[in-house]
Amino acid sequence: MNATEQEEREYLEEIKEKLTLAIKRIDDAVRQFSDELRQKKQYIHEHQSGMDDADMVAAGQSIDRMAFTGEAAVGRKRRLLKLIQSPYFGRIDFAAPNQAAVPVYIGVHSFLDERQRQNLIYDWRAPVSSLFYDFELGDATYTTPSGPIQGRIELKRQYKIRDGRMEFMLDSDVNIHDDVLQRELAKSSDDKMKNIVATIQRDQNAVIRNEEASVMVIQGVAGSGKTSIALHRIAFLLYRFRDTIAAKDILIISPNKVFADYISNVLPELGEEHLPEMGMEELAADLLDNRFTFQTFFEQVSALLEQHDAAFIERIRFKSSFEFLSQLNQYLLHVENNYFSVADLRVGRTVVPGVFIQQKFKAYHRVPLLKRFGQVANDVRAYVRDKADRKLTGGEKAAIGEGIPRMFRFSNVLDLYRDFYRWLGRPELLRLNHGLHLEYADVFALIYLRIRLEGLTGYDHVKHLLVDEMQDYTPVQYAVLSRLFHCRKTILGDVSQTVNPYSASSAETIERVFPQAEVVRLYRSYRSTIEITSFAQRITPNPHIIPLERHGPEPSVVHFGSPDEELAAIRQLVTNFQGSGLHSLGIICKTLRQAEQAHQVLQAAGVHLLTEDSTTFKEGVIITTAHLAKGLEFDAVVVPFASARSYKTEVDKSMLYVACTRAMHQLTLTYSGELTPFLGFAK
Numbered sequence: 072m073n074a075t076e077q078e079e080r081e082y083l084e085e086i087k088e089k090l091t092l093a094i095k096r097i098d099d100a101v102r103q104f105s106d107e108l109r110q111k112k113q114y115i116h117e118h119q120s121g122m123d124d125a126d127m128v129a130a131g132q133s134i135d136r137m138a139f140t141g142e143a144a145v146g147r148k149r150r151l152l153k154l155i156q157s158p159y160f161g162r163i164d165f166a167a168p169n170q171a172a173v174p175v176y177i178g179v180h181s182f183l184d185e186r187q188r189q190n191l192i193y194d195w196r197a198p199v200s201s202l203f204y205d206f207e208l209g210d211a212t213y214t215t216p217s218g219p220i221q222g223r224i225e226l227k228r229q230y231k232i233r234d235g236r237m238e239f240m241l242d243s244d245v246n247i248h249d250d251v252l253q254r255e256l257a258k259s260s261d262d263k264m265k266n267i268v269a270t271i272q273r274d275q276n277a278v279i280r281n282e283e284a285s286v287m288v289i290q291g292v293a294g295s296g297k298t299s300i301a302l303h304r305i306a307f308l309l310y311r312f313r314d315t316i317a318a319k320d321i322l323i324i325s326p327n328k329v330f331a332d333y334i335s336n337v338l339p340e341l342g343e344e345h346l347p348e349m350g351m352e353e354l355a356a357d358l359l360d361n362r363f364t365f366q367t368f369f370e371q372v373s374a375l376l377e378q379h380d381a382a383f384i385e386r387i388r389f390k391s392s393f394e395f396l397s398q399l400n401q402y403l404l405h406v407e408n409n410y411f412s413v414a415d416l417r418v419g420r421t422v423v424p425g426v427f428i429q430q431k432f433k434a435y436h437r438v439p440l441l442k443r444f445g446q447v448a449n450d451v452r453a454y455v456r457d458k459a460d461r462k463l464t465g466g467e468k469a470a471i472g473e474g475i476p477r478m479f480r481f482s483n484v485l486d487l488y489r490d491f492y493r494w495l496g497r498p499e500l501l502r503l504n505h506g507l508h509l510e511y512a513d514v515f516a517l518i519y520l521r522i523r524l525e526g527l528t529g530y531d532h533v534k535h536l537l538v539d540e541m542q543d544y545t546p547v548q549y550a551v552l553s554r555l556f557h558c559r560k561t562i563l564g565d566v567s568q569t570v571n572p573y574s575a576s577s578a579e580t581i582e583r584v585f586p587q588a589e590v591v592r593l594y595r596s597y598r599s600t601i602e603i604t605s606f607a608q609r610i611t612p613n614p615h616i617i618p619l620e621r622h623g624p625e626p627s628v629v630h631f632g633s634p635d636e637e638l639a640a641i642r643q644l645v646t647n648f649q650g651s652g653l654h655s656l657g658i659i660c661k662t663l664r665q666a667e668q669a670h671q672v673l674q675a676a677g678v679h680l681l682t683e684d685s686t687t688f689k690e691g692v693i694i695t696t697a698h699l700a701k702g703l704e705f706d707a708v709v710v711p712f713a714s715a716r717s718y719k720t721e722v723d724k725s726m727l728y729v730a731c732t733r734a735m736h737q738l739t740l741t742y743s744g745e746l747t748p749f750l751g752f753a754k
């Protein structure tokens with residue numbers, strides 16, 4: 072051990088002692104709080120009869136304040152306990168002009184030595200910490216709320232400290248990040264997504280710390296860290312704007328519950344609370360007041376995978392286009408101009424001219440159309456009152472209230488939606504199964520009409536919206552999100568990873584709905600070995616992708632005489648996996664039916680079937696579909712039934728790409744019969 076390392080080890084011990092002391096102080100303070108709280112409650116109990124309302128309110132407030140302070144102390148303790156395990160991961164010695172360099176240690180949380188009023192560890196989100204991510208040795212600058220600070224980085228060091236022990240430290244001459252990053256990426260997967268604060272890369276940091284963008288769209292190749300970055304961005308914004316945004320003000324729109332569970336640890340690891348989360352279907356049910364039943368996105372994709380129905384595909388394709396959204400908008404204009412057929416209205420002896428009613432109807436153009444009738448009716452009542460110079464009877468008032476909406480051609484949004492297709496001359500594009508069961512492609516179109524015709528609110532409390540898997544949502548869905556959420560947004564995804572190529576959105580599509588969006592493209596891929604990334608390129612090539620220089624075994628494609636033989640071999644793979652030291656094995660099928668079939672054969676302890684109804688991500692062996700595996704990752708992946716029979720359409724191809732890109736270290740494809748053509752192997 073050299074002298075520098077010795078010094079660092081001693082410093083680590085010193086910091087741990089200070090942390091221990093700080094924890095002890097919090098414990099003492101919390102104990103004191105709870106004693107005082109108990110005494111206060113006791114006092115109130117004993118003196119209740121002599122206290123007036125004001126005393127009671129004051130006493131209640133003081134108890135709340137004490138409880139709040141106590142809770143804050145407990146939170147602080149939790150953070151310090153985490154720090155004691157791993158106090159910091161980086162250090163930079165930064166010298167402002169004409170000043171000596173001072174060391175800045177960077178960790179997951181900050182740690183202030185309260186006695187000396189000195190910051191011993193800086194939170195990774197602090198302005199000065201950006202130096203660590205953005206610069207190597209030499210001239211460097213960072214921005215504070217009061218302006219930029221320039222200087223020089225004279226030393227940059229990285230540490231791996233686990234369970235309070237230093238595993239290694241590395242000095243940076245050039246680009247140290249790669250070395251530590253390599254070690255991080257070579258590790259086995261965790262059962263939950265982990266934080267990446269120690270190895271955030273420069274381009275990622277720029278996204279995380281972007282404070283200006285009102286809509287940030289992140290298009291990144293598979294494994295480029297989109298989801299990780301988006302979550303770190305939220306953590307950053309919660310820190311930067313802590314006076315105005317709290318975790319409860321954020322909403323994540325996530326593709327399914329398993330994914331939500333998988334990512335649920337990142338924010339708590341970073342010292343923030345869980346974020347509220349919701350699926351698109353939940354949002355839809357809420358916006359439709361649970362009045363309709365509808366096909367889910369998963370069911371839509373399953374139907375596409377099970378059979379090729381050209382009319383179904385045509386409906387989806389059309390309803391996923393921009394053309395559709397603009398036709399809906401044109402239809403709304405048509406409704407506005409043509410469907411309110413006024414006539415003179417007789418009330419008693421007074422005749423209200425149709426022109427007056429029409430004029431009022433137009434005057435309220437800012438009010439959603441179906442909400443205007445009440446206001447027009449009020450104006451009509453006032454008109455009659457003035458003309459007749461008398462009060463209106465209850466019956467007359469009611470007659471006006473009923474008469475105005477009757478002048479409008481339809482009374483509900485579903486009828487208008489039906490009429491839209493007639494207006495378009497394409498009534499065959501609407502298929503309402505069993506009365507009111509909507510196809511998924513109609514759900515958000517109906518909601519869009521509802522918002523435009525009735526107005527909808529209810530999500531004004533959300534101050535930041537995070538949308539993952541953006542490629543799976545259509546222009547109409549974005550139009551709904553745009554009208555519903557007026558807050559800042561982070562939208563991320565990868566158009567190559569769509570599970571439904573007929574309804575995929577690219578970053579460019581989203582930009583058309585949000586012209587103010589800042590679009591970032593990420594091409595470096597971190598998840599998989601070079602071998603796996605190159606293999607996946609056979610399915611969906613992307614010339615821009617930059618795989619990280621990390622090697623592993625070549626993916627294997629293995630032929631078997633029959634599906635039974637194939638499954639027997641996979642059973643062997645599962646057995647081998649269980650003794651391999653790897654944490655997770657994903658057996659990723661095209662359809663749920665295939666996954667269930669594989670599960671039948673492979674059932675054993677530690678083998679889990681993941682379906683649309685699953686809510687938690689589990690470590691071990693997971694059998695699932697590509698659709699549900701989206702966003703997840705596994706140490707090793709097996710893709711069974713990779714035959715030409717199974718993978719033949721565009722949708723199948725998307726599934727195959729998603730499945731293969733879930734693998735971090737090992738990938739195996741098995742098949743019987745003929746191999747799928749999507750791998751580009753010559754016959």
Ligand SMILES: Nc1ncnc2c1ncn2[C@@H]1O[C@H](COP(=O)(O)OP(=O)(O)OP(=O)(O)O)[C@@H](O)[C@H]1O
Nearest residue numbers: 267270271272293294295296297298299597598702
């Ligand atoms: N800077 C980094 N340091 C360490 N690990 C990283 C970094 N960036 C990404 N990773 C790792 O790469 C893997 C992929 O990250 P993530 O799931 O966020 O990517 P993604 O772009 O959302 O992937 P996909 O779209 O394929 O689901 C994760 O294991 C993540 O921890």
